[in-house]
Amino acid sequence: MSELQNSLVELIRRTSAEIPDDVNQSILASLEQEKKGTIAESALKIIDQNIQLAKRKSQPICQDTGSILYYVDCPVGFDQITFEETAREAVKLATKKGYLRQNSVDSLTGKNDGTNVGPGAPTFHFHQHRSPEVNVRLVLKGGGCENVGTQYSLPDGKLNANRDLDGCRKAILDAVLQAQGKGCGPGILGVCIGGDRATGYEMSKTQFLRLIPDRNPNPELDKLEQDVLKTANELGIGPMGFGGKTTLLGVKICAANRLPASYFVSISYMCWAYRRQGVTLDAGEKLAKWLY
């Protein structure tokens, strides 16, 4: 087995079994805030125990090990074909080892061949940069939270949402209301304002590569992020939709140019079981540094 394959299997194991520290800290802070003796507090305690147990046993935090999304920053001249082939083998091996569930189904026949590899699975996003480093980030996104993701086309008459930031705010908060606990809250929102439909969803997901406590460098988007987070947590949806103070742990918003005719607000929801990890590879394709 190549060094690259070794490194990628370890990246998958760690992503599936160990929650990143920024998410863990955020969950612990919300546990402190919930009223004692409520079912919201019980749910967060179970979540906390689960995070610890998964790490100790080196087993999946959640049995839905999700869509496998690779984000690769690489230098000019990097061999993407070999990377993809190796990453697919790493997925097969990680599935055999139980780091990933047999989670990929042929949409036409309904067959699950147990490998997690097929058309569109896993997914690769390559990005060239002018640096010799190779950074591989991995997001495992479960189906429960993916199903509550949604896209609005503004103006939206029902929501009275116009083509401005207030309209975006209404759309995003409506998505939170509709999701309730179904996406395994407390959740994190990744949002893209603008773009075409596909680009909007794709960029909304790249927001999950950001750290939970970070702040948006754009003051208007920062204000919207803080406002939506505060407002969502006043709605009383709570962990798992049981009622309570913590509905969201974070809101991350980006913007893309749009056509004059289109105004999409694309919203992806990430569950509390926020599996995101990354690694910088050294020249020998060994793990050099964890990114989260």
Added chain:
Amino acid sequence: MTKLTFPFTEDKIRALKVGDEMLISGVVFTGRDAVHKYLYDGGKLPEGVNLRDGILYHCGPVVMKQDDGSWKATAAGPTTSIREEPYQAQIIKDFGLRGVIGKGGMGDKTLAACRDFGCVYLHAVGGAAQVLADCIKRVRNVYFYEKFGAPEAIWEFAVEDFPAVVTMDAHGNSLHKEVFAKSQAELAKRI
């Protein structure tokens, strides 16, 4: 926390109310999308599976074959239940279910079936695959493994002190409806 122990009789189930935190012990069967559609379409349960006075768990676990040939559930949290809403009421009625474990809650048809036939919806913590797999003391059997694949198969689990909250009871109450209505009203004040 209150214990709910096999057999899951109608009396025990009707005594439960929304908000009760339960620790479930006994046999539960898993079933998710493929199983629900199959049963709804008139499919027969495989020999050995009896859902009468039983609990169905909406779950697609990670189950590993051990060296001695037995199975071990290594990750086994609930899946989103609302996808089974078109089928659940009929299955509660036809197969005599007393409990459904899942996450996210279900709709009015299922709520009515819970009231009419004496069943409750038990909400487990979504994503808590390790805590919940720890409560599965034994994998007793698996059915439809080839037919539906591992996550969609019917797994027979012996569970002990499996934690779940009653969020829909047999008296027409739903925590999900309540939280939705309240949160909708709160949002309206802030728009």
